[in-house]
Amino acid sequence: QVHLVESGGGLVQTGGSLRLSCAASGRTFSNYFVAWFRQAPGKEREFVTCISGSGTNTTYADSVKGRFTISRDNARNTVYLQMNSLKPDDTAVYYCAARRSNRIAITEALYDFWGQGTQVTVSS
Numbered sequence: 001q002v003h004l005v006e007s008g009g010g011l012v013q014t015g016g017s018l019r020l021s022c023a024a025s026g027r028t029f030s031n032y033f034v035a036w037f038r039q040a041p042g043k044e045r046e047f048v049t050c051i052s053g054s055g056t057n058t059t060y061a062d063s064v065k066g067r068f069t070i071s072r073d074n075a076r077n078t079v080y081l082q083m084n085s086l087k088p089d090d091t092a093v094y095y096c097a098a099r100r101s102n103r104i105a106i107t108e109a110l111y112d113f114w115g116q117g118t119q120v121t122v123s124s
Contacts, residue, residue: 002026002098002113009094009118012086016122020081022096022115030054030074033099036081037108038092038120045095047106051079059104063089086122093117 008020022034035050049060049070058070067086072079079096097111105111 002029002032004096004098004113004115006094006096006115006118009120011121011123013123014087016086017082017084018086018120020083020094020096020118020120022079022081024077024079024098026077029077031100031102032113033101033103033105034070034072034079035097035099035105035111036070036079036094037097038090038094039117040089040092043092045108047108048094049081050104050106052104053102057104059106061106083120086120088122088124091120091122093119 003025005023030053036048037045038048039045051058051070055072067084069082095117096115098113099111
């Protein structure tokens with residue numbers, strides 16, 4: 001069982017940066033693939049990025065590639081999402097999710113554990 005808590009959201013201007021954190025409970029966090037998803041108002045939740053348990057493999061949605069960076073510190077049981085060059089289209093609730101696997105997954109149905117989400121608002 002993994003309990004996830006996101007933090008770091010807020011209001012930022014276009015072009016600004018934010019760093020989100022996803023803190024996890026549990027002693028074997030390094031066994032879990034972790035992803036960030038986001039859901040904008042009136043839209044379906046969409047995949048943003050994911051990272052393998054060791055941190056060596058990452059995948060990004062095309063919409064954030066080159067602007068967002070996912071990383072993790074397994075000693076702190078935390079995954080980070082550094083978001084740079086933010087745009088109004090990045091406005092959404094951002095969720096972290098985890099699955100006990102070493103295989104990449106970009107489908108939310110494949111993730112077993114979810115945080116409560118953190119709001120990111122980018123003003124134009």
